[in-house]
Amino acid sequence: MKYLTIFILLVSVLGCKKSEIPTYHGADGISFYISYFANPDSINYSFALQPAQKQRDTVFIPMRLVGKPSANPRTFKLRATDSSTARNNVDYILPNATLPANQLSVNYPLIVLNSPELKTNTFKLMLEVAPGADLVAGAPGVAADLSANLKRMKVNITNQLIRPTYWDNLEFLFGTFSIVKFQFMIKVSGLTNFDPNVVGAGDLFRLQVNFRNALTVYETANGPLIDEFGNRVKF
Structure with a gap:
């Protein structure tokens, strides 16, 4: 009986082939990400908190690759979702961006504009990765270091004092x-x-x-x- 049990176990082990382990196959993507200790899942930007009055500024949004690094630079685009209240080319500009060759992360340069309405309003910009570039929207998830990939990032834009x-x-x-x-x-x-x-x-x-x-x-x-x-x- 003991030898029969050992034989069954050996057959079971040998039957577990490497091909049975699921692996990810898909287009490389890019996602917003937040670190466990630092980055929040939304950004508050106020022109009122700048040392000198500005008409435009750049907000750098951390993003990282979901997939394999490449020897070639790859482009990606962001777009505003329908839930946004901020106005394109009035409160913000979304430039095309590039993930440099052999890099795993990049800061997206969101341009914010100091429109007159920001004196009395806070406009919400909800961002997501747009299709039509080298990198698609990366899958959300949590990494081993407890940092997290996000499908969307919210940016609040104003010229009033708000909670930093x-x-x-x-x-x-x-x-x-x-x-x-x-x-x-x-x-x-x-x-x-x-x-x-x-x-x-x-x-x-x-x-x-x-x-x-x-x-x-x-x-x-x-x-x-x-x-x-x-x-x-x-x-």
Whole structure:
């Protein structure tokens, strides 16, 4: 009986051929991607947060290959979905782009335009990969490093003060975001960008102390600083 069992096991193992393992066969694609620690699945861009007033700017959107690298550069295109409220050639421009030879990733250069309506509106641009180029839309999924491929990327465009994309990384220092708090921070520091990738960790802790001291001075003279939600501003 023991030898019969061993024989059956050997037949089972030998019967599992390499060809039975499913492999992916399809056109190479490209997708938006977010890293586990840094990139969000949407981008907030405000002309109001730029040190100098601009009429146009470039927002770089991370994208990566889904497939095999090539010795030749390959083109791809993006398009706005029907759910977008931003207007082509008024609020944004979508240039054609190229994934360089032998590269796995590239930053797509979305051009944003400072239209007059952005003073009072925030327009949504929902992007996806368009057909008709060397690279098609890559399949969504999660990689081993917990980064994720996305079918779409949302970009909010405005010329008003809005919650910066990076605020999630500041909340432990500065608390819940509000426009009143953000305006106070800009006034006290003279800065408009508090991105931890731009302002070092040591400077962020120093700024927290400065904001607390400035808020104490303000409250002594004026009473509590109340934000647009009716909450007292705290750091």
